[in-house]
Amino acid sequence: MKTKTDIQLELLQEIDEVCSKNHLNYILFEIDGLNPFHKTKEEPGLISVAMTQGDIERFSKIIEDNFSENRYVEGIFNNPRYTPIHVSYGNRNTTDIKILELSH
Secondary structure, rough: OOOOOHHHHHHHHHHHHHHHHOOOOOOHHHHHHOOOOOOOOOOOOOEEEEOOOHHHHHHHHHHHHHHOOEEEOOOOOOOOOOOOEEEEEEEEEOOOEEEEOOOO
């Protein structure tokens, strides 16, 4: 059985692949983003990624067009009650990763 950390690492790999293929820039930040194994497997930490607003919008469109069956991107653009400083990228049945706009 996969842990939350295993799934977050898969999502990070997908973010890297999508960004590399489409010339999108991102950074990992926070202690857990820089070291996904900082916490124990039973207590995974928050993994955070930051992109510029334009790259977040392009990333969201790519996910919507190509991975919408099992992945999602949620933000203020498709959920008006969502926190406006970040979007979530995740597996529909398990967990997500926060993507923050670099200006925040």
